[in-house]
Amino acid sequence: MALSGLLLSFSSATVAQSGKVIKIADLEVQVAGSKQPATQLQYAFQAGDVLVLDLENKAKVNYKVTVQEYFSNSPLYSIEETKKLNNLRLTVPQKSVYTIILQSLSDISTKSHFTLTRIPKSEATQNFNTLVAWRTIQDTTWTTAIEKVLVKNDLKSETVVDKTFRLASVTNLTSNNRSTERFKLPANTKHWVYWVGVGQESVEALQETGKTLAKGAAALLTGGNPLVAFGLGLLPQLPQVKSSGYISYHLFNKNNAYLFKEDQDGWKPYAVASGKDVLSDYGKVLISQTPKTDDGYLYLGFQNPSTITGLDLTLKVVAFVDNPVYQTRTVRKPAKITTRREPILAAD
Structure with a gap:
């Protein structure tokens, strides 16, 4: 069966990358079923990096695969149904954190072998740290009230x-x-x-x-x-x-x-x-x-x-x-405090 997909940034194997090839991930991944929250992996990349993704689907069921920029959710690659990824090469348009989203179209989760390789654009970015650190941020929604102070x-x-x-x-x-x-x-x-x-x-x-x-x-x-x-x-x-x-x-x-x-x-x-x-x-x-x-x-x-x-x-x-x-004053008070996690990009 033919695979349909959206490839917004594709790098040919013939494009020269002066950086050395670095294997970022070599994992046995439990891919979430269709009724479960999707499996997500986050990595940081430099502008011009070429990513090589391989996904070996041991259960031979269809997966939905998306690679997107974390902050804007802009897709770098998306395919609705595929049983595997074989030497999928993507060029990173900007320095940022990227999320690889895997979702089995089966009701139950399945195991797959996932590898991710990075080819830096140049030696200058060879040692860029792809690990993502996280910080906790509290977003506060404020309201005003009239009260006696x-x-x-x-x-x-x-x-x-x-x-x-x-x-x-x-x-x-x-x-x-x-x-x-x-x-x-x-x-x-x-x-x-x-x-x-x-x-x-x-x-x-x-x-x-x-x-x-x-x-x-x-x-x-x-x-x-x-x-x-x-x-x-x-x-x-x-x-x-x-x-x-x-x-x-x-x-x-x-x-x-x-x-x-x-x-x-x-x-x-x-x-x-x-x-x-x-x-x-x-x-x-x-x-x-x-x-x-x-x-x-x-x-x-x-x-x-x-x-x-x-x-x-x-x-x-x-x-x-x-x-x-x-005295009667208009005071500013927190109405709702929401806690979220936000990735921190490593310095160049």
Whole structure:
């Protein structure tokens, strides 16, 4: 039966090639059946090389044979049906990787003997490496999306306690010289600050400090509140004034706050937020330093040691919580990532 085929580049045996003949392959090949992926062999060649292909079909079934340039899939040779290749000579038009595709027209794979010989065009390309190295490449398809992006994380102040109350003297028969104030810190608190002052003089001194914040960025950030400014690090310290009286204070949980207020033995304060015989005092407590309590509340307890004089006491507590700031942006995101192999041509 006559063989039909397409021969795009044919080199006659009479064309002179000055390079020495090199056998590239001498293989027993299992050629895939018609229902299987085709058998493929890849080699690199220089422009002007002459290839000599032989294929001995041991099963005597028909094969489809194609030789094509790898990157463009342009055929150098193709035949739909043949039982063998005998001294098939092809001239390589350009330096590249070429794929030899073998497919049995039978349903099952069959064995064949395959040889491939290279005749370089000149001695200059005699040592060209025909082995193909491969690299893995990821092709990314991108898309855009609108999403909220965190641009910074500010601190926001929240007033927890701001009140004035009276502590009676020790000898007062109708009122207590001890008092506790319960408070709960908001979620996401990073740290909190407090200020306690005896008498109107302490309050006025604190207010005078606030006037120094009345202009500029500090005023915008703090609202002129000196305790907020202290909590944000804009003021290194707060005023402490002389007064006619003094108090002691401690931080408790619920049970110890009760024992303290009732002047019962056994109360134990926490180590933070504590002062003895102060006229005014303040402090900053990190959330990592803040005790965890069963009911989630903290209790500041105050004591007036004077046997004669009752005292007006002002307490301020401000918490600083995370305040994330977001912006809406168009962002570029990978929609699909495809991995493929690509041959690497050896240098000349």
